[in-house]
Amino acid sequence: IFFRDDDNPVDKLPGPPRKPWIGNAWELLQMPSDKLLDILVDYTNTYGDRYVFKVFSLRVLHISGPPDVETVLSHSKNIKKSAPYDFLKGWLGTGLLLSTGLHWHKRRKILTPTFHFNILKNFAHVIEEKTQDLVKMLKDKNGADVSLMPTISDFTLFTICETAMGTKLDDDKTSATVDYKNAILNIGMQMLARITRFWLHNDFIFNNSSRGKEFTKTLEVARAFADNVIMDRKAQRIQNKGEDISIADASDGIGTKKRLAMLDLLLEAEEKGEIDMDGIRDEVNTFMFEGHDTTALALTFGLMLLADHEDVQERIYEECQTILGDSEHVTMSNLSDMKYLEAVIKEILRLYPSVPFIGREITEDFKLGDITVKKGTTVDVHIYELHRRADMFPEPEKFMPERFLGTEMKHPYAYVPFSAGPRNCIGQRFAMQEMKTTLSELVRHFKIVPKVKGARPRIMADLVLRPVDPIYVKFIPR
Ligand code: HEM
Numbered sequence: 263i264f265f266r267d268d269d270n271p272v273d274k275l276p277g278p279p280r281k282p283w284i285g286n287a288w289e290l291l292q293m294p295s296d297k298l299l300d301i302l303v304d305y306t307n308t309y310g311d312r313y314v315f316k317v318f319s320l321r322v323l324h325i326s327g328p329p330d331v332e333t334v335l336s337h338s339k340n341i342k343k344s345a346p347y348d349f350l351k352g353w354l355g356t357g358l359l360l361s362t363g364l365h366w367h368k369r370r371k372i373l374t375p376t377f378h379f380n381i382l383k384n385f386a387h388v389i390e391e392k393t394q395d396l397v398k399m400l401k402d403k404n405g406a407d408v409s410l411m412p413t414i415s416d417f418t419l420f421t422i423c424e425t426a427m428g429t430k431l432d433d434d435k436t437s438a439t440v441d442y443k444n445a446i447l448n449i450g451m452q453m454l455a456r457i458t459r460f461w462l463h464n465d466f467i468f469n470n471s472s473r474g475k476e477f478t479k480t481l482e483v484a485r486a487f488a489d490n491v492i493m494d495r496k497a498q499r500i501q502n503k504g505e506d507i508s509i510a511d512a513s514d515g516i517g518t519k520k521r522l523a524m525l526d527l528l529l530e531a532e533e534k535g536e537i538d539m540d541g542i543r544d545e546v547n548t549f550m551f552e553g554h555d556t557t558a559l560a561l562t563f564g565l566m567l568l569a570d571h572e573d574v575q576e577r578i579y580e581e582c583q584t585i586l587g588d589s590e591h592v593t594m595s596n597l598s599d600m601k602y603l604e605a606v607i608k609e610i611l612r613l614y615p616s617v618p619f620i621g622r623e624i625t626e627d628f629k630l631g632d633i634t635v636k637k638g639t640t641v642d643v644h645i646y647e648l649h650r651r652a653d654m655f656p657e658p659e660k661f662m663p664e665r666f667l668g669t670e671m672k673h674p675y676a677y678v679p680f681s682a683g684p685r686n687c688i689g690q691r692f693a694m695q696e697m698k699t700t701l702s703e704l705v706r707h708f709k710i711v712p713k714v715k716g717a718r719p720r721i722m723a724d725l726v727l728r729p730v731d732p733i734y735v736k737f738i739p740r
Pocket residue numbers: 358359360370426548549552553554556557560611615616617619620621678679680681684685686687688689690692693
């Protein structure tokens with residue numbers, strides 16, 4: 263990749279001026295990894311919604327125009343993730359996020375039913391219970407400033423463990439939880455640092471560097487946490503031998519069908535010899551990370567925006583009053599009636615998409631308009647900039663949930679917080695259910711007040727979009 267070069271049609275696209283032979287390698291070297299998002303946004307503003315960044319002979323085509331995003335995301339063959347995802351192999355292995363080809367197809371097929379409506383329906387009471395614990399904990403704060411990210415990410419981590427994994431994290435595991443969340447932050451930072459230092463792209467060099475050795479230790483922490491979750495559930499299965507541990511026996515119109523939550527389904531597949539323990543570990547690591555960090559970030563940014571928009575909170579409150587009255591319980595049908603809240607969540611994810619970029623390595627030539635994008639090119643889809651296009655979303659920097667009420671999207675691929683096409687987010691319905699339950703309960707119980715009105719944290723992107731500075735709000739009981 264460093265030394266092979268040839269004529270490539272994408273070279274005629276704009277981009278930061280490329281030097282002979284090295285292309286933009288010098289710019290890459292000088293990029294502070296925590297400023298990567300800002301620099302890429304600047305490039306989009308300067309060079310438009312199709313530009314090329316070239317490192318030696320590797321072309322990275324950056325796109326943020328809806329028709330281009332549609333071409334790339336809806337392609338049925340170009341589903342391979344780009345090289346930086348490989349930096350996560352030691353952690354997520356061949357789990358669903360990283361795998362490709364036949365292996366990915368098989369796993370996606372096994373895992374899709376674990377997010378079936380009837381399974382989600384059975385998760386409702388767990389999510390509700392976790393939300394009530396959160397409400398109680400916030401009431402005990404008596405209106406003091408609360409740092410959102412650590413508080414909310416505990417909540418989402420506990421929720422994914424008790425739903426998809428069927429494992430309760432008891433209080434003794436608090437320090438393990440903190441270590442796990444720190445390990446994830448560290449993995450993201452190391453991944454970023456590796457992207458900009460191209461000599462560390464080589465596994466042998468990286469693994470033998472001090473950075474690589476620290477990374478290995480961090481991975482051990484993350485993997486040990488997931489291993490414990492698997493072992494706990496395995497032990498429960500042995501204890502319950504002979505009893506039906508399926509979490510849902512629901513009629514789907516064809517007849518009654520036994521449905522299993524994710525980890526139980528994987529363990530059952532292991533008992534039948536369809537998957538080995540390494541495979542299970544990779545999926546558990548993948549789903550624990552994707553299933554808690556993404557939703558925690560969306561809720562954190564969301565509560566920050568709500569704190570600044572009392573009118574939006576009041577409208578959510580009124581909607582909840584109309585749908586729920588004094589009821590303590592929220593059903594799936596109640597959630598689907600919450601149309602205004604849904605628009606609010608969409609607007610949160612437009613401004614702060616938890617996954618700001620998606621990378622693909624092109625395995626089959628394809629056309630982007632009149633340009634041939636050749637095999638070997640990397641394509642980066644910029645969800646963050648796509649969602650802030652003024653031609654798609656007038657006054658794009660403004661938080662206006664009503665833009666998602668009743669009006670058609672100007673282009674079906676102008677808004678893709680959960681990606682789209684064959685590699686879209688498998689957990690999106692779970693995420694919406696969790697976010698709706700949490701936000702509706704919090705707004706029913708509290709007025710959310712900002713620490714400093716209008717303050718916005720600096721943000722950065724590793725695997726996900728993160729606030730650099732802590733975000734504080736107050737929860738004042740209604
Ligand atoms: C607000 C919440 C969430 C957002 C914004 C989000 C967004 C995304 C996006 C953009 C992708 C595509 C990534 C790529 O192609 O590189 C993705 C994939 C994925 N997400 Fe989510 N996600 C969320 C919540 C969840 C949850 C709750 C789970 C699990 C319970 C989950 C599991 C996954 C998995 C396993 C993939 C890989 C799917 C595949 O490649 O087949 N996500 N998500």
